[in-house]
Amino acid sequence: xxxxxxxxxxxxxxxxxxxxxxxxxxxxxxxxxxxxxxxxxxxxxxxxxxxxxxxxxxxxxxxxxxxxxxxxxxxxxxxxxxxxxxxxxxxxxxxxxxxxxxxxxxxxxxxxxxxxxxxxxxxxxxxxxxxxxxxxxxxxxxxxxxxxxxxxxxxxxxxxxxxxxxxxxxxxxxxxxxxxxxxxxxxxxxxxxxxxxxxxxxxxxxxxxxxxxxxxxxxxxxxxxxxxxxxxxxxxxxxxxxxxxxxxxxxxxxxxx
Amino acid sequence: xxxxxxxxxxxxxxxxxxxxxxxxxxxxxxxxxxxxxxxxxxxxxxxxxxxxxxxxxxxxxxxxxxxxxxxxxxxxxxxxxxxxxxxxxxxxxxxxxxxxxxxxxxxxxxxxxxxxxxxxxxxxxxxxxxxxxxxxxxxxxxxxxxxxxxxxxxxxxxxxxxxxxxxxxxxxxxxxxxxxxxxxxxxxxxxxxxxxxxxxxxxxxxxxxxxxxxxxxxxxxxxxxxxxxxxxxxxxxxxxxxxxxxxxxxxxxxxxx
DNA sequence: GGTTATTTGTGGCAAATTGCCAGACCCCTG
DNA sequence: CAGGGGTCTGGCAATTTGCCACAAATAACC
Numbered sequence: 001x002x003x004x005x006x007x008x009x010x011x012x013x014x015x016x017x018x019x020x021x022x023x024x025x026x027x028x029x030x031x032x033x034x035x036x037x038x039x040x041x042x043x044x045x046x047x048x049x050x051x052x053x054x055x056x057x058x059x060x061x062x063x064x065x066x067x068x069x070x071x072x073x074x075x076x077x078x079x080x081x082x083x084x085x086x087x088x089x090x091x092x093x094x095x096x097x098x099x100x101x102x103x104x105x106x107x108x109x110x111x112x113x114x115x116x117x118x119x120x121x122x123x124x125x126x127x128x129x130x131x132x133x134x135x136x137x138x139x140x141x142x143x144x145x146x147x148x149x150x151x152x153x154x155x156x157x158x159x160x161x162x163x164x165x166x167x168x169x170x171x172x173x174x175x176x177x178x179x180x181x182x183x184x185x186x187x188x189x190x191x192x193x194x195x196x197x198x199x200x201x202x203x204x205x206x207x208x209x210x211x212x213x214x215x216x217x218x219x220x221x222x223x224x225x226x227x228x229x230x231x232x233x234x235x236x237x238x239x240x241x242x243x244x245x246x247x248x249x250x251x252x253x254x255x256x257x
Numbered sequence: 258x259x260x261x262x263x264x265x266x267x268x269x270x271x272x273x274x275x276x277x278x279x280x281x282x283x284x285x286x287x288x289x290x291x292x293x294x295x296x297x298x299x300x301x302x303x304x305x306x307x308x309x310x311x312x313x314x315x316x317x318x319x320x321x322x323x324x325x326x327x328x329x330x331x332x333x334x335x336x337x338x339x340x341x342x343x344x345x346x347x348x349x350x351x352x353x354x355x356x357x358x359x360x361x362x363x364x365x366x367x368x369x370x371x372x373x374x375x376x377x378x379x380x381x382x383x384x385x386x387x388x389x390x391x392x393x394x395x396x397x398x399x400x401x402x403x404x405x406x407x408x409x410x411x412x413x414x415x416x417x418x419x420x421x422x423x424x425x426x427x428x429x430x431x432x433x434x435x436x437x438x439x440x441x442x443x444x445x446x447x448x449x450x451x452x453x454x455x456x457x458x459x460x461x462x463x464x465x466x467x468x469x470x471x472x473x474x475x476x477x478x479x480x481x482x483x484x485x486x487x488x489x490x491x492x493x494x495x496x497x498x499x500x501x502x503x504x505x506x507x508x509x510x511x512x513x514x
Numbered sequence: 515g516g517t518t519a520t521t522t523g524t525g526g527c528a529a530a531t532t533g534c535c536a537g538a539c540c541c542c543t544g
Numbered sequence: 545c546a547g548g549g550g551t552c553t554g555g556c557a558a559t560t561t562g563c564c565a566c567a568a569a570t571a572a573c574c
Contacts, residue, residue: 021265021268022262022264022265022268024262055262055263055264056262056263056264057262057263057264058262058264060262060264060268062392125382125385125386125389125398126386128382128403129382129383129386129408132382132403132404132405132408133405133408138402138403139402139403139405140400140401140402140403140414141382141398141400141401141402141403141410142400143397143398143399143400143401143410143414143418144397144398144400145395145396145397145398146385146389146395146396146397146398147389148389148390148396151386151389151390153398153400157397157400157418161400161414
């Protein structure tokens, strides 16, 4: 059970964070008269609950230092760009394209800005904004409640809005690619939504950058076998074998400099 | 000596950059009391995350191709902020708020970030993004085809999505405020959509900055009389008289420095 | 009152940050 | 176009911070 003392510290830490923006471990430790390790555990607990983000030497308010999305978008840029180019090469003039949220699909969106005469559906705010600034394509936003971590709509509204579209090709993200070659997701709702996206489209591809190889997330995505895979590096042998057994279509994007 | 947290410097650097446009390494080093190398590393880290660009001797705001939207948002900032504050003062804890697209309603969105426990519906991508980054409120995006000039959803889908919500208070933009005290819009579709927004809400307000006074746009907005008006300056006498005849509720926001 | 579970503190080691220094580079001026 | 002053880059050492595992302390429970 949580000791009242710890709860009091948490409260005070959050108050300081919202007031000043950042706190340091050292400050808090001397101020509360506890060890730095304890403070660090407090910060970790609060970070796990999404109330702040831990930075070197302390913690900072979540929304200012951690657009989380912008941060993640910077990882493995070259690989994601390569995936984007490969995905775009599958898209032909006049197609209806469905784009999931995520940083890898954002790279696909960038690659699609060079195309013309597309109809693009997405549940992501950033993707919609990017694509509507590029000329030549119509953009449809799938509405619904916005998940702050993805900055994209999720839930029943999205699934229902999806049902109105006839989609030629879908590019979908995911949480991880297991050793068994299964595509998995973090949440039940997310997995279901992605399954619907795949079911809606004539052809669907998961876009997964190399960071997802072997990552274990809890929920299996239904109908994932219907979808192909676009990645930015050769998967490890064990995964590659599993994919071959499932006869999953696999495309490996090559980076160019 | 206690080591300063890098995140604190980063935050301050970004603040200065957005404020003054450029910063110099020397300035920052003396101001933070650290070496120039450290500052350079900070700048590199921020540049890697895409928050600024490094130039010889310092750093500058990142050159982004700001869309026309960004331009308009720069006009009459103080007035729009005042309107935002006034609008926010009408919003109470737990309310369901409907936000139209536009630069003036964006100021309202900014003011609403300080509130808690709201449910906010909007058809604007930028508004949704801004609000979902602020903690404490749920955001619903009204889906539909994206109009590139407003970067917001328009059309039948929006009107239908609207019908699912029970809205306490709506803040709506418009094209102009005529000499007769009539609120008007550029397009038929836009006027209809705004009329529906007003009809959906228990209470609705147009937010119009002084630039809209006397501007003539072709389409009258239905049911505009049900809505109040929030402006940032006393309207000219002729308009004020017309509004009084219509017994339109008029709030004039005051700028504070 | 004894036992269990949770929290807190401590120590060692890995990793990150910072300052300093030397050499290469850039920009400006004459 | 050459020189000078300032700026950037890379490596290295000192210090701080983070992480992990284990021990101690304290609250909760029967």
